[in-house]
Amino acid sequence: MNENEIIADVIIIGGGPAGLSAALWCCELGMKTILFEKETEFGGQLLSIYNPIKNYIGVETGNGRELRDLFLKSVENRDFLRRLEADVAEINVTNKTAVLRSGEIFTYKALIVATGVRRRKLGVYGEEELQGRGIIDSGSKYREKAAGKTVVIVGGGDAAIENALILSEYAAKVYVVHRRNSFRARDEFLQQARQHPRIELLTNAEPGKFTGAQTLESVEIKDLQTGEVKMLPADIALIRIGVEPNTEMLRSQLDLDPNGYIMINAHCETNIMGIYAIGDAANPKSPTISTAAGTAAVAAKSAFNWTTQNKPV
Template sequence: MPRRKRVEALIVGAGVAGLSAALFLRDFGVEYLIVEEALQPGGQLHEIHAPIQNYLLGIGWESDRFAAAFLNDVRTAGISILVGSPITRIAVRTKTVMRGSERYQAKTLLIATGLRRRALGVPGERELESRGVSHSANRDRTAYAGRPVVVVGGGTAAVEDALLCSEVGSQVTLLHRSSRFRARPDFLARAKKDPSIRIVRNARVRRIVGADRVEAVEYLTRGSRTVRVAKAEAIFIRVGWEPRTELLRGKLRLDRGGYIQVGWGGVTSAAGVYAAGDVCSPRWPSIANAAGQGAAAGWEIARRLGKAG
């Protein structure tokens, strides 16, 4: 039989925002529940592969150390989380979340689903994931030291990955779909001067080639039908992020990028439904912002339930 549970506050997502909200709800005596699709809590903390630079009490920490300390605090605080099962439906009007055969309903709902890496959507991308398809040169570059690689993207992350790969002796092809880069000017200037980095503008990846591992990347340039091939043993895909809001389209007010539009305290276009963290912060995705928004949303939910002043 389907399992049903009713609570005062239901939080979807166990990243920094959702967990911060849970702490406030706990302190105000609100009965809450967190549901998370991933196998472990922490959200974007597991996608950071450089030392923390902009969060107090963690400055200079390696990301793994920071995530471990954060999750230890979660356990110490006694925050209970249901993990590891895909969420199949979110009913905003009734504040109901379906998770397989399980149904959870609440008086208030907090969406803290965060972001996912934007995919290229080309053949070979999913099939060769972790077998040459990577999303972080900071983490994986040494495995391809001295070998040919491709980096895709036009932002700071992409150009920085190209520079990191060059530093370990890789021959880098940097593909960008536009003629103009959005990267930090100093990074871009270094990349242009680096003899190990070949920059190809107006390029669109067509296919990632390889049987068991990445062997090459096929791409097209604007105005040409000729398929070009860049030999590569790895491809670093750095084309940005997208909000996890596919289950909320047509149910909440979203901006053009799919981010949830919120007011103070995370209020959304639906009464009793809130959002916090990267899923509603296209301009300021960060640990600090997610923590602050989660705390504010937790406080606002407690107020709505009559448990905070």
């Protein structure tokens, strides 16, 4: 399909596992398909998985990028228009158009939203400035680089505690800072962390700012019970306080739950006929690659029914 045919049967927003799987299925069903991804490469969160992936049936890979490459191989000979650095800024459900940040307008018969989630930020001083200069994005990736260093991890769920365990293999000291008085992480992780001689769990505590001249030097921690503020010397920090859906541009268009996730039925239909949502952006209880791929197939079938017979499933 070439770019002059701007009326697509299906436009897919987001080129992670859900969007790529949807593109495969839409082609399989013979629909004219366009896939938009705002980043410079396809893959979504797969690109930030540095551990082996062992829970996607039929294949085991050393990391997320390897699985992404297999996904790309599956679609390489499929005839659909794929665009990188194509940030969908707006959709108009009345005109059935998707507008890119560049201003280009594309018309669809059906729309599949696969925009995924992003990591939540603390929004405190130094968090942006020291990104990549002490504030890291993955425990696995920096496991060995943490040798002899002091690490501060912010968060209280599985991701925070699992990363504490990973980084404590080499680090001299790992603090886990959590604003509540109990952790949400699974018992298995917590037990290991509590028994670890180099991990210290700080509850009712919150980071106020990250400071350092060239790289991170310390994290200001506030005790939420006493109000006391202290500076914790640190070389590395990792923030794991959950995720939020990439659904801002849909806020006034589609029904979202109170956390911003797109509400769908069993056919992946949203409240607007012909618009479907898949993967993490619509499945907060099951944010997995399998769900992304599975819901993609469901949405593609629903979209096929809609575009060929103008009726829902």
